[in-house]
Amino acid sequence: MLLRTRILLLFALATLLVAASVALPAWLVLRDGQSRSTALRAELQAAQLPEAVERATASLVAGLRRSAADEALAGALATGDESGVRQRLAALRLLIGLEGSAGRMDLVGPQGQLQAAAPAAEEPLASGVTLLLRDMASEQINISFENGPERSLLLVASIRLAQGGLLSASIAAEDVLGRIARFLRADLLMRDRNGNPLFASDPALWDRAGSVNAGDIVSFEDRLFRLEAAALTNSAGAAVAELLVLTDATAEVQARRLLLLMAGGLLVIAAGATCLALYRVIRDALDPLTELARALQAVAQGDIFASAAIGPRKDEVGAIGQALEALRSNTLTLDRLETRTRLSALRERALIEREIARLTGVLEGPARQEILGLLEGENATIGPAFARLSGHVVQQHGALADLLAERTRDLALVRQALDERIQLNRMREELDVARRLQLSSVPTTFPQRRSFRLHATMVPAKEVGGDFCDFVMLDEHRLALLIGDASGKGVGAAIFIAMARSLLRAAMGRGASPAEALAQCNDTLAADNPTLMFATAVVAVLDCRTGVMTYANAGHNAPRRRGAGQEGMLAMPDGIALGVMDGFIYEDRVLRLDPGDMLLFFTDGVTEAMGPGDALFGDDRLAAITADTSLQEPSQLLDAVARAVAGFADGAPQADDMTMLALHWHGPEPESPATAARAEEHAT
Known part of the structure; x- marks a missing residue:
């Protein structure tokens, strides 16, 4: 592959990397902006939803406060008249308009027991009665969503009585959610914890209730809507349902798509123009390099007089031409240096042979004759002779080292056994301390x-x-x-x-x-x-x-x-x-x-x-x-x-x-x- 082709491919790759390095931060910034916008919308909804619930349940709360202050009910509680309490509770239920199967009133005692209910029931409306009795102040109102019979959802309002108990009233959550939707001016969709729909302000939403999630963008009636979710909790703090608010996001989504399209088009135009300009610059720069490559090949084949037909230049191509001329002159100098190196190597070889022959004087018998035989004649081998000499010397030192190791081996074994015994005793002491500490935690008094x-x-x-x-x-x-x-x-x-x-x-x-x-x-x-x-x-x-x-x-x-x-x-x-x-x-x-x-x-x-x-x-x-x-x-x-x-x-x-x-x-x-x-x- 030609150099110019590789450079163009490299530039194309670099262009893609630069585009990615620009596009990725832009995408991250856009995503961060979307996340911040989503968070702000969630905070706004979290602030609006309690206000909407408070307005939707104003009449229920007012009736509950009147019932809590009812003197007849307080008198029946003070005298312990259970029949009177139940009759007065039934009358108060009708008085504040709690009709139907979902309308109910409860009276819970200070110990969390259900004292009376209208209509009669076995369990309190609020699932977290213990928490409410512990955390609520006198005459404080708590509003929660509770699971009702047959997968229904109830809105339960509870007030702390001055006598120490709780008075609770419930209505169907659907009656309240319609008023909440009108206050928020948005469509609402409520699902239980398993994703089954419980309520929809628009009947057309029922078919899509199971396929949408919080944060999704959905198309509905030629408009784009974003789903904002809020969890509905009971009095015990557990989530019992999920409320989805449909917010119109048509303008926002279309603006973001147009922005991304314009940015991509500008990036493609800029990359194309840059590639065209680079190709022209490379073509003007690489033609002289072809001539220089031919001259270098000739020099590599031994023709030290080859030259390139290019004029004087002040760029990199001119520097390569000057380097070619310097290469030819340096080749002659290198040949002279190689001749000197060969002569020097011969002198050093003779010196090494004399020193090896002198060192063999410390050897005796066949070992000495073997090394001297390797150094004689024209085919003398210095390497094997030096290796044999080193082997004999190492053998003598090895015998001394083996004797020393034999004398110190027993001492090392004794020292290792002592260290292991000390470590074992330390581990036993630590385990004994841990056992005493654990047994001390068991009550003895x-x-x-x-x-x-x-x-x-x-x-x-x-x-x-x-x-x-x-x-x-x-x-x-x-x-x-x-x-x-x-x-x-x-x-x-x-x-x-x-x-x-x-x-x-x-x-x-x-x-x-x-x-x-x-x-x-x-x-x-x-x-x-x-x-x-x-x-x-x-x-x-x-x-x-x-x-x-x-x-x-x-x-x-x-x-x-x-x-x-x-x-x-x-x-x-x-x-x-x-x-x-x-x-x-x-x-x-x-x-x-x-x-x-x-x-x-x-x-x-x-x-x-x-x-x-x-x-x-x-x-x-x-x-x-x-x-x-x-x-x-x-x-x-x-x-x-x-x-x-x-x-x-x-x-x-x-x-x-x-x-x-x-x-x-x-x-x-x-x-x-x-x-x-x-x-x-x-x-x-």
């Missing part, structure tokens, strides 16, 4: 309350284990119980389960329910889990005043319960192990303990303990021990289980960590006068 007795124990399978158990008094009357088991054993499992224990304790200390604590811990562990470890856990909160226990499960063994004349496993909600997948929502269960109930929390190291013939200890053996009514104290129950497992193993090594926590419920403790006074003061 247990609260002595009139309402319950508590005891716990842990036996790691290795120096350090992957189990934990813990309990903490959240306040004067609430006891939190925690137990967990990490995948694997050893230091890694101990570190992972320690993180899980700290996260659960922190969440419970902030007031989270058992399910919320497990969800927060799971999200934190799953976000950064390169080792793919996981842990199971059970978290429970016991109210010592009522015996009501709220608990949640993250894939752990179900605790065992011994009641009046029966023993069995607790009914546990479903839940995945911690650290497997973020975003999982755990479920709280509520259980009221009877006086005399015994609860046993344990890890799988108990039921999966192996005996002769690889048999497992199993749930049946554990159930038989738990059902023994003679074991009244938690410590007695744990000692009995430990002895039974040890006897079943029959001396076999422990395969997994074994952790147990036992609670004996005696009955609700009486409320002290000081506590009653504080409760009355708080209610006032």
Whole structure:
């Protein structure tokens, strides 16, 4: 390929690279502008949507405030007249115009229980009643979207009563969304979390509801619309639906397309003009180079008198012609230097032969005669002679080195063994410290309350284990119980389960329910889990005043319960192990303990303990021990289980960590006068 062709191709490639380097930043700038514009539109919509919802629900909120201030309802609540409360709630529902199947009013007590509903219902309208009671101030209004029956969506307004409870009213979300669409002057499309359409301000949008996404540009009635999305959340903060607002973007899209077309045309014209100009310059510059190439080929073939027929020039071609003339003169000089080099090499060869012959004087016998024979005659070989001489010298030094190595080898082995012994002792000391630290985290002092007795124990399978158990008094009357088991054993499992224990304790200390604590811990562990470890856990909160226990499960063994004349496993909600997948929502269960109930929390190291013939200890053996009514104290129950497992193993090594926590419920403790006074003061 000719040089000029390669230069043109190289220039074409460079032109493409320059065009790309110009187009890419321009595209990035344009994309950044679009992103900023999208963000601004999203912020504007986020500011307009709450205002639209507030205006659309103004009449509902006003009616709810009047109902909250209703003296007849307050009187019925004060006297504890449940029938009167229900009748007044039904009258207020009709008074503020909540008709139809979606219109409903609820009255929730300070403890989150549903006191009355019109019409009658079993569950409160608001899914996050606990959060609302905790976070809302008196007479504060909260508006949320809640899932209704048969895939319907309700708009629920709740107000915090001065008496401490909640008053909620609901209407169909479709009734409000129509007014929101008119306020925003835009079409609306609402879908549930699975993408199924729930509402459309224009019936023509129903057919396209499942194929559009937030941020898409869609064509509708000869216009281009951009979809802006907003999540509709319930009172618990969970997303229940997605609201899409159709914004007209016809002018913006057409302007951007015209700008891109003009920029591309200008780039093509500029590149073509530059290529044409470059071709003319290359043609004028490369013709003299052809003549210079012919002259250089002649010089390369031995004709040192060849020259190029070009005139004097002050550019690169002229410099090449001058270099050609200098090459011819230097060729003669190089020939003379080569002659001198050959003579010098002969003199150095003779000197080396004399020195090698002198060094052979230190050798004896056949070795000396062999080297001298290589140096004699016209075909003397200096290289092999020097190699043989070096070999004999190296052999003599090698014999001395072998003798020295033999004397020092035993010393090196002793030193290596000593270093390994020191390192092994250091590792044992570190593992012993880790074991003592982990065992020190297991509670050894247990609260002595009139309402319950508590005891716990842990036996790691290795120096350090992957189990934990813990309990903490959240306040004067609430006891939190925690137990967990990490995948694997050893230091890694101990570190992972320690993180899980700290996260659960922190969440419970902030007031989270058992399910919320497990969800927060799971999200934190799953976000950064390169080792793919996981842990199971059970978290429970016991109210010592009522015996009501709220608990949640993250894939752990179900605790065992011994009641009046029966023993069995607790009914546990479903839940995945911690650290497997973020975003999982755990479920709280509520259980009221009877006086005399015994609860046993344990890890799988108990039921999966192996005996002769690889048999497992199993749930049946554990159930038989738990059902023994003679074991009244938690410590007695744990000692009995430990002895039974040890006897079943029959001396076999422990395969997994074994952790147990036992609670004996005696009955609700009486409320002290000081506590009653504080409760009355708080209610006032």
